[in-house]
Amino acid sequence: xxxxxxxxxxxHGNKSYADVSxxxxxxxxxxxxxxxxxxxxxxxxxxFWGVWGFYNTITVGIGEWGLxxxxxxxxxxxxxxxxxxxGHAGTAFSIFLLILRQKWRTSINRAAEAMTIxxxxxxxxxxxxxxxxxxxxxxxxxxxxxxxxxxDNFNSPLFWDVVAISTYFMASFAFxxxxxxxxxxTIRERTASKIKKKIYGAMSFGWLGNxxxxxxxxxxxxxxxxMAAPLVVSVHSIVSMDFxxxxxxxxxxxxxxxxxVIGAIFSGFGMVLTLMIVMRKMYKFKDYVTDGHLDAIARIxxxxxxxxxxxxxxxxxxxxxxxxxxxxxxxxxNRVTGPYQFAYWTMLTCNAIIPQLFWFKxxxxxxxxxxxxxxxxxxxxxxxxxxxxxxxLSRDFLPASWATYExxxxxxxxxxxxxxxxxxxxLMFFRFVPTIAISExxxxxxxxxxxxxxxxxxx
Amino acid sequence: MNHTNIIGIYEDEDVLLKAMDEIQASDxxxxxxxxPIPLHGVFERLNLTTRLPYATFIYGVIGTISxxxxxxxxxxxxxxxxxxxxxxxxxxxxxxxxxxxIFVGTLFTFLTYFIREKMYPGKQVTLPVPETTxxxxxxxxxxxxDMTDTESNKINEVLKKTGAIEIKESEVNQE
Numbered sequence: 001x002x003x004x005x006x007x008x009x010x011x012h013g014n015k016s017y018a019d020v021s022x023x024x025x026x027x028x029x030x031x032x033x034x035x036x037x038x039x040x041x042x043x044x045x046x047x048f049w050g051v052w053g054f055y056n057t058i059t060v061g062i063g064e065w066g067l068x069x070x071x072x073x074x075x076x077x078x079x080x081x082x083x084x085x086x087g088h089a090g091t092a093f094s095i096f097l098l099i100l101r102q103k104w105r106t107s108i109n110r111a112a113e114a115m116t117i118x119x120x121x122x123x124x125x126x127x128x129x130x131x132x133x134x135x136x137x138x139x140x141x142x143x144x145x146x147x148x149x150x151x152d153n154f155n156s157p158l159f160w161d162v163v164a165i166s167t168y169f170m171a172s173f174a175f176x177x178x179x180x181x182x183x184x185x186t187i188r189e190r191t192a193s194k195i196k197k198k199i200y201g202a203m204s205f206g207w208l209g210n211x212x213x214x215x216x217x218x219x220x221x222x223x224x225x226x227m228a229a230p231l232v233v234s235v236h237s238i239v240s241m242d243f244x245x246x247x248x249x250x251x252x253x254x255x256x257x258x259x260x261v262i263g264a265i266f267s268g269f270g271m272v273l274t275l276m277i278v279m280r281k282m283y284k285f286k287d288y289v290t291d292g293h294l295d296a297i298a299r300i301x302x303x304x305x306x307x308x309x310x311x312x313x314x315x316x317x318x319x320x321x322x323x324x325x326x327x328x329x330x331x332x333x334n335r336v337t338g339p340y341q342f343a344y345w346t347m348l349t350c351n352a353i354i355p356q357l358f359w360f361k362x363x364x365x366x367x368x369x370x371x372x373x374x375x376x377x378x379x380x381x382x383x384x385x386x387x388x389x390x391x392x393l394s395r396d397f398l399p400a401s402w403a404t405y406e407x408x409x410x411x412x413x414x415x416x417x418x419x420x421x422x423x424x425x426x427l428m429f430f431r432f433v434p435t436i437a438i439s440e441x442x443x444x445x446x447x448x449x450x451x452x453x454x455x456x457x458x459x
Numbered sequence: 460m461n462h463t464n465i466i467g468i469y470e471d472e473d474v475l476l477k478a479m480d481e482i483q484a485s486d487x488x489x490x491x492x493x494x495p496i497p498l499h500g501v502f503e504r505l506n507l508t509t510r511l512p513y514a515t516f517i518y519g520v521i522g523t524i525s526x527x528x529x530x531x532x533x534x535x536x537x538x539x540x541x542x543x544x545x546x547x548x549x550x551x552x553x554x555x556x557x558x559x560x561i562f563v564g565t566l567f568t569f570l571t572y573f574i575r576e577k578m579y580p581g582k583q584v585t586l587p588v589p590e591t592t593x594x595x596x597x598x599x600x601x602x603x604x605d606m607t608d609t610e611s612n613k614i615n616e617v618l619k620k621t622g623a624i625e626i627k628e629s630e631v632n633q634e
Contacts, residue, residue, distance in 0.1 A: 017495060017594030142533060151533040155542050155551045163555055167562040174569040181578075182592070186495070189589040205573065206582025209591055211505050213576060214497040219511045220572040227515075227561045227568075234558060443496040446472070 010103055010444065013287035017442050021186055024436050027283050028187065028196075035282060036427060043423040050417005053410045054129060062132045064410040071393040071405035076130045077242075078385040079415050081260075082267065083123030083422075084165065084239055085381060088232055089268020090116025091172050095229045098222075104296055106440040107288045111279060112272045113176040114433070118425030119271075120169045122418035127161070129414065157241040164235045171231055175224045181207050182217070182439040236264040243388065249326040250335070250392035253318060259311045263384060266304045266351065270377030273297050275426065277371045279435060288436055295364050301377065302358040309352035330392055339404065340391045343383050350380020463602040464490065465611065466587055467618035468595050468625040475596045476500040478621030482598065485617055490601045493591035511575070515568045522563030526556045587629055602628065 015023070056064050067074050090113035097105035128137055140162050142152045152159050184204035191197050207213065240260035243251040273294065280289040319331040335344040354376050357363045364370065395402045429435065469475040472494070482489055483504065492501045501507075534540075535547045545551075573579065588597040600614055618626050 021495075021593045142529075148538045150540075151538055153542055154530055154534060154555060155545060155549055160551075160554050160558070163562075164558050167558050167565075171561065171565045174565055178569065178572070182495075186592040189586065189592045201583065202581040205578035205580055206584045207578065207592075208584060208586065209493050209495065211492045211494075211498075211501045212507055212509075214494065215502050215507050216509050216511060216572060216576055218497045219509050220568060223512060223515050223568050224565055227565050231558070231561050234554075238554065238558075439496055 010290070010292070011107070011288055011441065012290055015287065015445065017445065020442055020445065021190065021438055023285075023288070024183075024434050024438050024441075025187055025190060027430065028432065028434065029191065029193075032431060033282070036431065040424060040427050043420040043427065046416045046420030047424060048417075048420075049413045050415075050420055053413030053417055054125075056410045057129055057132075057414065058134055062130070064408060066406045066408045066411065068403045068405070070396065070401055070403040071390060073389050073393060074405055075407045075411040075415060076126045078382070078389050079418065080123050080126035080130075081239055081385045081389075082382050083119045083126075083418065084236065085260075085264035085267040085385075086271045086378075087116045087119035087123060087168075087172075087268065088236060088261075088264040089272045090114070090119075091168075091175070091228050091232050092265050092268060093272060094175065095225045095232065098225055099229065102296075103444045104293050106444050107285075107290075107293055107436050108272065108276060108297075109440070110176075110179065110433075110437045111275060111429070111435050112268075113172060113179070114429040114435075115268075115271060115275060115426065116172045117169070117176060118422045118429075120165065120172065121425065122422045124165060124169070125414075125418060125421075157238060157245055160238045161242060164231075164238045168228075168231055168235045171224065171228045175221070175228055178217070178221055178224060179437060179440070180433065181205055182209060183434040183437065185209065186438055187434065232265075233261055236261045239264075248392050248396060249324070249330040250388065253315065255311060255314055255318070259315075262304060262307050262311065263351075263381060266301065266308055267378060267381035269297055269301055269304065270374050270381065273301070273374040274371065274378065277367060277374070279430065283430070283435065285436065288441065291365060291367070294367065294370060298358045298364045298370060301355050305352055305355035305358075309348075312348060312352060326397060330395070334391045334395050335387060338391075340387065340394075343387050344391070347380055347383040347387050350376045351384060354380070463628055463630055464587060465600045465602050465614050465618070466627050466629060467598045467600075467621075467623035468588055468590075468627075469598070469622060470595060470624055471622075472496070472498055472500075472596060474622045475598070476504070478598065478618070478623070479504045481621050482600070482614075482617050485613070487600060487614055487617065489598055491599045493586065493588060493597040493599070495592055495594060495596075511568065511571065514571050515564050518567040518571075519560050519564040522560040523556055526559045526563075527552060530555060598623075 011020075013019070065074060065076070090109075093105060093112040094109040097109070128134055131137055140152065140159065143149075181204055184200045185207035187200040188197055188204050191200065237257035237260065240256040244253060244256035246252060276289050276294065276297070280286050316331055316336070319327040322328075334340060354373055357369075357373065363373075390405050394405055467478070469478060475492070475494075476498070479489060479492070479501070489505060492498075492505065494501065530552045531548060534549075534552075539547050541547070586592065587599060588595055591597050598618070600618075602611055602614075615626055
């Protein structure tokens, strides 16, 4: 049971159920604010630049990128892993906190899941575009062909990746959508606009909210959540195996799957924190996403950051303890020192050192600093992928084939484009979807808050 | 099917649950309860159960078996091709089987839910009390044609006594 005397009040402002519906639906009915248009304009600009990068890559070829024989994986895979990592928070948030019965998840899970959907969409573009011949993309699926039929190599982690990510996208979307149905019905019944009533009515699938409907709804949500939980762990383990099953020094380690999963949740929670601070500021949701919520995320980040720090130390230790010269060279001469040391130390500082500031209550309470730190975490996690991909590839076994890597403008454009896509998606979500799960907040409201009394004496 | 319902509207879930106990104690059958949030007390009092978890389990089993069958057939029977000296029927199938079991389970559970609930995009419904999606709770009791006035008055009385803020009768046309 939730004890407000111990845990504090979850939703401030002494809200009634009607207040909850009203507050959360308000941004959908209000006029679109100016900041929305400005951000959408900038994001669309970035998206168009990305489309140019995309077009350039497809028409000219992968040669447009800064890749070479040695560094055959550059920004594309870095950004792919980065986005997938961010995409992990939504499901991790909803499902792990659901299993742990954390009531505070109810104010945040909807937005975190929306973020997942758009981040996975952004991530999915990179493998597609990296194929070069995008029109042959369907080769990855085991389809009946005229070459035998010749099937896929089911031993390849790259094939597992395709399976895992499409499953993850589908499962996250199903879970997200099913959760929104009662809230769409709430909008359907409350809106005055005829068009909105039609659209939200269609999207609510004829939701009634009767006893059996709720029972099945809860069961279905729990089942979908329960099935997606192992998926969160498996998807990023599989992504890590894209690297770990090779023999490249720096990649060929058994620590990779847990290290990647933790890193993904770390970056995802960082992005959730960034978005939540923006959302509560812009929509004045401070009663729902309270300082307590942000404090809870910051505490989780501190803990995960310690695991990240441990992983970095273990990597260095194992490189030394293995006695492998190549491993030792990669870590000591090409990461800790060497031409890429800037990236390595940025990664270490942003992921393992800066989040330790969250130990201080004063810092956790200062939302501006928390916001800046969440950005640092996003940057740090990007550099982690950069360090892993580029340092290991640029100097491998044969010094004769060493090469350096720098991204070209096309690669930068594609990355900016996915950023635009993500931001545009999140803006659409802010504008047209209840950003906080209305029915879920209501269902924890009474036991976690002092509700305006509706006692029977008044009647 | 057209019929009349007597609807008692409540404003608090604890009052609602107590009311349900009293209504059931006076031998009145509750037809349905509409609420803005899921209430476990309601499920228990109406003796509602769902077999959805069994369905999900069966989907999962079918998923695992059919994915393995496909992988085995393609890799061992249809086009046996050695990769890196590993056996044709390899352990790495487990990863694909694991993920696709979740895929099949999720997709079919999702669809089963909508089919069982008879929900589809664009379905038009009229709620007996629209405010049940906002902040009200409604108990529906079916008024059968052979019900005498004494019986329906008794229902009204019990609803009022248990704290209903409003009682109404409505003709509902669904299912």
